[in-house]
Amino acid sequence: MENAAPVILLVDDDPGVLETYRRSFAQFEPLLAHDGVAAQTILSAFAVDVVVCDLKMPGMKGLDLMKWAREHCQPNPEWIVVSGEATLDATIQALKLGAFDFICKPILSPMQLRTAVTNAARHKRLLAEVAERRALEVALRESERQVRQLVENIADLAWSATADGRIDFYNRRWYEYTGTTFEQMEGWGWRSVHHPALLEQVVERWTRALATGEPFEMEFPLRRADGVFRWFLTRVRPLRDADGRITRWFGTNTDIDEARAARSERERLIADLRQSVEARDEFLAIAAHELRTPLTALQLQLEGTAHLIGRTSNPGNDKLLGKLAVASRQVTHLGTLVNGLLDVARCIQGRLIIETEEVDLAEIVRAVVERCGPQAQSAGCALIVDAEKEVKGRGDRTRLDQVVSNLVGNSIKYGAGQPIRTTLHAVEGVALLRVEDRGIGIRPEDTARLFARFARAVSSNSYGGLGLGLYIARQIVEAHGGTIDVASEVGQGSTFTVRIPLVGPPAERKREASS
């Protein structure tokens, strides 16, 4: 802007004079007007810096043009009026209207006029600069006022420090909270509202931030006016100038006392809960183990008694043996339930042990189906088996038997007296076992938690059991490196699918590979 040539408008009714002017200012490429109206048009269209205007013109006089410009041109150009002696009054009036200079006709040298124009242009430029600077200052002050107002009114405590870390401003909230004065807090005085236990650490962190220029965040307590300490999250950021030098530091302290209390309360609750769950699992393991011992004795006593009775030939033995058989079945059932609990406890504690050996799944399936025969018959379910003659792989015979028993047992239980189909095939090194019933089915919202602990999809009033079977089945299948899933539709029945790699559990393979 400073280097830009001034825009000059020359107004005179005498074409000869205009031509002279034009030549004098050729380097500025001046605008020319031969009367007031033409000048008005130009002034309306261009931002003119300096007008050289003849006062005495036919039509619109120079003074009228000046008056018009004062109202219509923003900013008003600088005016240099040119007048003969006859127009002295007009000259004075022009000066009163704010003309920058006047030149008497006849103009003796182009130099005189050029100097006047140059001075006027410089004056105009200075005025513009002053106005601009003033506007900037006003804007800056306003912006500062707004920032200050913002800082004063935020809920956080806030402060700013010089580049070397002396705090020279605190907001109102700081004083309200701490009940201190600026004199007490100035510089490093803030240390007096810190908790002694953490002060050293705070000072160290703040000093390090000052040394490295890194922003820092820390949680520490600050003393309230009444002496109570509350926890604050403090964030401090450096403010840098255009060259990247730190000019100030700006910090806020956000009250997080309640959030912190809530957080530690939550952590305590979670710890409590975890402890309770662990205690429950531990109890489960111990209880199941303890329950088995008397069952062992009880079972042996029943069998021993039956054995002894069998040696005699008293009348009524059959009745006694029948009663003993019922008692023995109940003890077996009790043992199964207790074993289930023990298995769950083992699964939870990660102590489910898979003893692998060469097994034939087809043999297991046939054995289970045969064993379930009486149960299926009393439920009115026909058991259909479609298994390959032999599906050999590595696995835990007892555990796999448990899985198949559980699935077939469930199907009988929930099979609504419809046929149950068990299929077993080896497909690309994977044993594929399906147990399919046409029973009551499972609602979609229940299938997800079906394999979870203590889960059951139906009310425990109508169907007994602890709801552990599928959980254990899944643990066993997964320990073999396999998967188990279910597809079901309410009223249509369920299909459980088990896939087990025939090469054996992953852990065993790993062990073999490393040995």
Add this chain to the structure above:
Amino acid sequence: MTTLACTGIFVVDDDDDVRDTFIQTLTDEGYPAFGAANGKEALGKLRDGAPLPCVILLDMMMPVMDGRAFRAEQLQDGLLSNIPVVVLTAHADIRGVERDLRTGVLRKPISLAQLFEIAATHCGKPTSPRWSP
């Protein structure tokens, strides 16, 4: 099956009912049987000069001295180390126990048939059932 002179079956289990049931059932069947409530008591009885048993039924989890410690002591003792031991455990890791204790292992609860099979294997067929109608 050859009939052997049975010197008794030694039941080591801390649970009185389980121990007594084993002893009583075996006795009823014609096998001399006696017991101890833990490993330490068992070692004491084995070292008091009485005839040594044909087989020891050993529980794993016991107070004072458990099955593992008992077995270690027994193997150290030249006079006792040859007595066969069958471990009865509710422990899941049957293979691990078999390997560590170098014994046969049966998972609790065992059936009457299993008990009699152990007795028959180590002591032969009983000649004179004590209990009679």
